[in-house]
Amino acid sequence: MKNGGSDGTREIAVLGAGESGLGVAQLAAALGWRPFVSDLAAVRPDRLQALEAAGAAVEHGRGKHDEARVMATGKTTGFVVKSPGIPENAPLVAALREAGIDILSEIEFAFRHLPSTGSVPTPVVAITGSNGKTTTTALTGHLFEQAGWRTNVAGNIGKSWAATVLAPTDIHVLEVSSFQLDGVRTFRPNIAVLLNITPDHLDRYDHDMEQYADAKWQITAHQTPEDLLILNADCPVSLAALKRNGTAARIAALSTSRTPDEVRAGLAGAGVRVWSAAGLTPNGEAFTIEIPAKSPFTMTIQELALQGKHNLHNSMASSVAARVLDLRKEGIRESLQQFDGIEHRLEFVQEVNGIRFINDSKATNVNSAWYALESVTGPVIWVAGGVDKGNDYTSLLHLVDEKVDHLICLGKDNAKLKETFGPRVQTVHEVLSAEDAVGMAYHLGMPGMTVLLSPACASFDLFGSYEERGRAFKSAVKRL
Numbered sequence: 001m002k003n004g005g006s007d008g009t010r011e012i013a014v015l016g017a018g019e020s021g022l023g024v025a026q027l028a029a030a031l032g033w034r035p036f037v038s039d040l041a042a043v044r045p046d047r048l049q050a051l052e053a054a055g056a057a058v059e060h061g062r063g064k065h066d067e068a069r070v071m072a073t074g075k076t077t078g079f080v081v082k083s084p085g086i087p088e089n090a091p092l093v094a095a096l097r098e099a100g101i102d103i104l105s106e107i108e109f110a111f112r113h114l115p116s117t118g119s120v121p122t123p124v125v126a127i128t129g130s131n132g133k134t135t136t137t138a139l140t141g142h143l144f145e146q147a148g149w150r151t152n153v154a155g156n157i158g159k160s161w162a163a164t165v166l167a168p169t170d171i172h173v174l175e176v177s178s179f180q181l182d183g184v185r186t187f188r189p190n191i192a193v194l195l196n197i198t199p200d201h202l203d204r205y206d207h208d209m210e211q212y213a214d215a216k217w218q219i220t221a222h223q224t225p226e227d228l229l230i231l232n233a234d235c236p237v238s239l240a241a242l243k244r245n246g247t248a249a250r251i252a253a254l255s256t257s258r259t260p261d262e263v264r265a266g267l268a269g270a271g272v273r274v275w276s277a278a279g280l281t282p283n284g285e286a287f288t289i290e291i292p293a294k295s296p297f298t299m300t301i302q303e304l305a306l307q308g309k310h311n312l313h314n315s316m317a318s319s320v321a322a323r324v325l326d327l328r329k330e331g332i333r334e335s336l337q338q339f340d341g342i343e344h345r346l347e348f349v350q351e352v353n354g355i356r357f358i359n360d361s362k363a364t365n366v367n368s369a370w371y372a373l374e375s376v377t378g379p380v381i382w383v384a385g386g387v388d389k390g391n392d393y394t395s396l397l398h399l400v401d402e403k404v405d406h407l408i409c410l411g412k413d414n415a416k417l418k419e420t421f422g423p424r425v426q427t428v429h430e431v432l433s434a435e436d437a438v439g440m441a442y443h444l445g446m447p448g449m450t451v452l453l454s455p456a457c458a459s460f461d462l463f464g465s466y467e468e469r470g471r472a473f474k475s476a477v478k479r480l
Contacts, residue, residue, distance in 0.1 A: 011036050013073040015092070016083025017043045017060060020106040022050055023160025024081045027113060029054040030166055036073055038065045065092050074101035081109050084156075084179035105183030107155065107176055110162040112186065114172075125321050126155075126174045128181065128219050129195025129232075131368045135306070136195060136314040137175035138342045143322045144171050146335040156180060171325070181218035188222040191324060192249065193230040193317050197237040198367035213241040223249035228275070228324055230254065230317050233263050242272065250275035252291075252320050256312045260290045276324075278316045287312065289319055297329045305339045308346075310371045344470035346372055349477045354447025357438070357477045360454035361470030366391050369456035373399040379449045380404045381441045383473075385411030386457030393420045393456070400424050406444045410437045410453075412461045432462065434472035435479075442480055
């Protein structure tokens, strides 16, 4: 099997032709390699055109990979790059491992080619967590952009890091998922942010929370004492992962229930040395960030553009990263006041005849839906459903009892939702389109009610992505 182009260029194998696979192909081509991209499914025309423009050889839509070519290419390079959507236990992935070929993520491949500014690599802030990572990534990017930094916001938030890593920039701000972290070997962010760990994607981790938490913990696995881990001290699963795995990084601990001194004292009792801390002021009306050799930064909670307890964690984490990298306090304050939020996350769509419509399509797990239900006031018509990822809905029961009048199930298999919540709401309805969900909600609604699309499930039974689901919902609302 020949392992390169006719011009003798070295070939690199890439499994998956999504955003991640395209980015790897583009980076590989820029480095002088010839990408071979293999996808079981058919690749849409615009993506295929972009891959071919990068000089990639593409196989797709056959329902199988050219295993011999992938294996031969992997033996030559020593690795294959896998898209995050491909399970770790896929047959070809298992075969590659058996042959001693490493399986890298796009994040790892990009990191290996991170340019330097002089002798210093461009700083990287990497953000993960079961909930809030997209908001925190966008907010952190906003802080640095407003401060005049050339900022590359990439990763799981939409743009592939591999496709953008070579572009001139002052800082990389990355959203990274557990699936991306599964394939890291040397990835070392200067600042790692671990917002929280709650049940999600457990179908990919044998329904084992420790296994899932350890995947998240890879964000700090290769950090050194020069680096910083921003950690949610209110998250017991994260603290258990710290105890189990440790970290060489300095720790900045966050809490929305304790003062910085109380955070330090609590973690010191657990044997954890805290380098910096962020928490509430004693009256609970503001938060403060205390970093060695810097003056404290304090801001009232009411000033924040992003409201809600979960968003307080997000704002604090972004602020710590900004202060560590010497952004001005006045600039941080202004940016936190002006941030508009992100599409599909508690996004107000419009009010129609006194009925408010909120698009929270990005809530693809139970904990995200919990935050959404917790933040909404007044009677709720809840639109939920999709692909259940092994969800345990127990944490939502009291919120549904208190707030939800009607449940609209937007999905193909709604048995679990109906069984769990049917006895707790006035009515349950099943629909197969966003337009029908909005129409039903409007029919059921009364002035003062909120229609909340917060599915607690993945979108792939009826939609190509949570973005597609959210846009369909918004479009239907605007047609009322």
